[in-house]
Amino acid sequence: GAALCLGASPAYGEAHNQAAAYNLLKWGQILFAIGNGLAEAVVNPLVATCFPRNRTHYLNILHAGWPAGLVLGSLANYFFDAKSGVAGHASWEIQWALFLVPVVLYGVMCLGQHFPKSEASTKGVGIGSMLSEFAAPLLLFLLFIHALVGYVELGTDSWISNITGNIMASPQKGLLLFVYTSTLMFLLRFIAGP
Numbered sequence: 001g002a003a004l005c006l007g008a009s010p011a012y013g014e015a016h017n018q019a020a021a022y023n024l025l026k027w028g029q030i031l032f033a034i035g036n037g038l039a040e041a042v043v044n045p046l047v048a049t050c051f052p053r054n055r056t057h058y059l060n061i062l063h064a065g066w067p068a069g070l071v072l073g074s075l076a077n078y079f080f081d082a083k084s085g086v087a088g089h090a091s092w093e094i095q096w097a098l099f100l101v102p103v104v105l106y107g108v109m110c111l112g113q114h115f116p117k118s119e120a121s122t123k124g125v126g127i128g129s130m131l132s133e134f135a136a137p138l139l140l141f142l143l144f145i146h147a148l149v150g151y152v153e154l155g156t157d158s159w160i161s162n163i164t165g166n167i168m169a170s171p172q173k174g175l176l177l178f179v180y181t182s183t184l185m186f187l188l189r190f191i192a193g194p
Contacts, residue, residue, distance in 0.1 A: 001031030
């Protein structure tokens with residue numbers, strides 16, 4: 001996904017091939033989304049299996065990564081923005097590729113690690129049995145509700161710097177307010193249990 005997205009500028013090049021650049025970005029982001037979904041599908045049960053006596057606490061710590069990423073991404077945007085002039089302008093490719101830093105770090109951290117079998121595996125629950133649970137009306141309802149929550153969360157996150165920027169008369173100040181609120185969310189997830 002990263003290689004496809006980063007190939008969009010060379011594809012556009014001097015020939016201004018918009019179709020090629022668009023397709024590279026589209027398919028790169030689709031692969032990126034699939035990778036994120038697979039990681040989320042694996043990491044939640046893994047954390048629950050690794051910490052059976054304190055699952056909620058460690059799942060909250062795991063999910064503190066979301067606001068931490070918002071904080072780091074927003075600060076990177078602030079420092080590399082041409083208008084703020086804090087660290088000078090960086091191309092979109094450099095700003096976008098910053099996600100590769102934690103990806104590589106996590107990959108190195110996982111090398112040589114032994115991960116436990118999932119609870120489903122140890123209890124002998126097969127994939128067919130698990131997939132049949134998706135037809136349960138309650139689960140379908142919960143999936144629908146979760147999709148609405150995700151829509152509200154992502155929608156708000158994408159609008160908040162513009163909304164607060166208009167209120168605060170500067171998009172940069174609005175972005176810093178977003179950093180502040182995301183930092184609070186990050187910190188609160190660590191003490192959610194107590």
